[in-house]
Amino acid sequence: MPPSPFRDLTNLGGRAFDRVGELTDRMLDGNLRIGVTGLRRSGKTVFTTALIDNLLHADRLPFLDVVATGRFIAARMEPQPDQAVPRFDYETQIARLTAPDPAWPNNTKVTSQARVAIRYMPGSLLKRRLRGVTRLNLDIIDYPGEWLLDLPLLDRxxxxxxxxxxxxxxxxxxxxxxxxxxxxxxxxxxxxxxxxxxxxxxxxxxxxxxxxxxxxxxxxxxxxxxxxxxxxxxxxxxxxxxxxxxxxxxxxxxxxxxxxxxxxxxxxxTNVVRRFFAEHFARLDRQIVLVDVLGALNAGPAALADMQTSLSATLESFHHGRSSWLDRLLGGRIDRVLFAATKADHIPSNQHGNLRRLLDGLVAERRNAIRFEGAAVETMALAALKCTETVMAEHQGRQLSCVRGIPLGRTEPTVLYPGEIPDDHRLLDRDGIRKLNFLDFRPPTLAGRHGRGLPNIRLDQALEFLVGDFLS
Structure with missing residues (x-):
């Protein structure tokens, strides 16, 4: 039997009452909730770790305007606002990634949350006079990819x-x-x-x-x-x-x-999916959707089609659209969505544009629907932790752009030509996919040396799109 509407109203009232403290925080300080969403093996834990690490150090973010213009003061981690949600274990994850023998984190098993408080000077002279040094509480929420796929069940x-x-x-x-x-x-x-x-x-x-x-x-x-x-x-x-x-x-x-x-x-x-949605997803302000396009290409056409279906079905459950100030206080709608193809470092830099356009085509239907609802949408190719470098290598008299890094299971660097990625998913027939070869690489040794943030590709541009307007 479907749940009683009166029960839904009671639950809604209870949740609203419980969030009085959170609304107060939103009024006193800038507060923004970002959902790090994506299917399994898309790199959510690595992205969250790298995002926090680079905000704490802020020296590898040249395209984040608040840093580029010298208005960034400092950032630090603070206790997350949701007392019943586990804290994202940043310290353990960064220790694994920056160890002498670095290792990738385990898959996300539970929902976790981190709060990074950012202090900065506003960009306009009027805001500086009115507000002086300003603070943004950035709440980052990480979810198991498997749990996201429960959301479409609500409409079935x-x-x-x-x-x-x-x-x-x-x-x-x-x-x-x-x-x-x-x-x-x-x-x-x-x-x-x-x-x-x-x-x-x-x-x-x-x-x-x-x-x-x-x-x-x-x-x-x-x-x-x-x-x-x-x-x-x-x-x-x-x-x-x-x-x-x-x-x-x-x-x-x-x-x-x-x-x-x-x-x-x-x-x-009722007891699992609706509760999970109400406690977490219904309160998001911004969303990044991480997509392992390269992994799906490696696995073949069936995996690519399965991934496309899963993403579309999952995103239908979110409330996207332009937010008013009241929506911002109550957590009503997601007004910015970034689709990001992860592991861009696994291909040469001259192919990043094709990877972005390929992702853009794969999510085109859902992207257009979100834009129609009033939210801003962008697509991007990024690497939260850069593990390779682009090098030129000669093959049969041709100069080819390749990647050099240490593949998983090996100890010495390898130069790899992964193949040419088309910029249109409709060109990906079975024979074409067979010609592609993307290896998984080890994290770089001493990635966090000298106290710098983790090396990355376009993490600063992702942050500018997701939070730049709040730091203006």
Whole structure:
């Protein structure tokens, strides 16, 4: 059954009351919440670490206007405002990335938050006279990529979700991964009695299928529900004991397997997804969407299509549009969205433009919809931590732009020509993708030496778009 509207009103009132302190902060100081969103393996943790590190040091941000004009004073980390949300462990992540034998962070497992307080001088003489030295509290929120994919469930009924998910599972390359689960469902009657053992076994096999999708070298992105593979505190809870079912020929009555699964699906939406959305996403001001385009290209056409579908479905759930001052206080709409193709250092610098245009084409439909709603949108190719350098190498009498770095699993630098990236996703046929080769590289040794921020590509331009107007 759908949740009661009266319950929604009660929850809304409770949340509004709880946020009185936050609204006070927004009125006394500038306060901006940025959601670092993106699918799994898009580099959210590295981006968040690099963003914080470069703000704390601010010497690798030449295209951030407040730094370029000498108005930046200092920044420091402060306790995050949401007491129930874990603190983003910046110290551990930066220590891993800057160690003598550096290592990449583990995947994001839980929602976390960091607050960076920035002190600066306003740009205009009038603002300087009225306000003097000014402060911006920048709240950065990092989310597990799997949990983002739960948001589209809010607009689906159990029957709709079952049809879509079953159809997807029967197409290559997922069909082989789903074989055991689909075979089990073929011997079960959705109109049969609601048996807990059957529900749990079906959910277990479905979870195994999702885990296989996540582990696949096809880089499959569309994995729902996300808490099945990253359950957090919900391990063993009945709310995770459901899965899609073939729709029964006749309307299923009470106490059937179908009705049990449908009830748990709705409970998952209400108690997990709606709660997660209300506590985090409904309060964002700005959003950066990180996209591992190069990883999807490496995995092939199926991965690229899966990534495109996942991004579009996820972003439909956000509230984008121009914000008024009241929206800013209450956290009503996201008024700036940056789509960023990550790991731009894995290709030569002369191909960054093609990477940006490729991403622009992949997200064109969603980008245009967000602009129509009134939000500013930009696309960019960046690297939160630069691991390679562009070099020229001769091959068969030709000078080629290549990248040089230390690939994962090796100890010596390698010069690699990854291939030419087209600037239009419609040119990416199967044969063309096979000619591309992107390696994963180790973090650079001594990246944070001399107390400087992590080396990066266009992190300053990303910050200028996301927060530059607040630092003017």
């Amino acid at each position: 009924t159990y029957a709709e979700w079952s049809r879509e998910t079953l159809a997807l599972s029967r197409r290559a390359p997922r069909d082989a991964l789903a074989a055991e689960w689909l075979a089990y469902l073929s011997n079960r009657d959705p109109s049969g009695p609601a048996e807990e053992a059957v529900a749990r076994r079906a959910a277990e096999l479905y979870t195994n299928y999702l885990l296989a999708c996540r582990a696949s070298d096809q880089l499959l992105s569309l994995i729902q529900p996300g808490r099945f593979v990253e359950p957090g505190e919900l391990i063993g809870a009945p709310v995770l004991a459901f899965c899609p079912l073939p729709e029964p020929a006749a309307r299923a009555g009470r106490h059937t397997l179908w009705s049990m699964m449908e009830e748990r699906f709705e409970a998952y939406k």
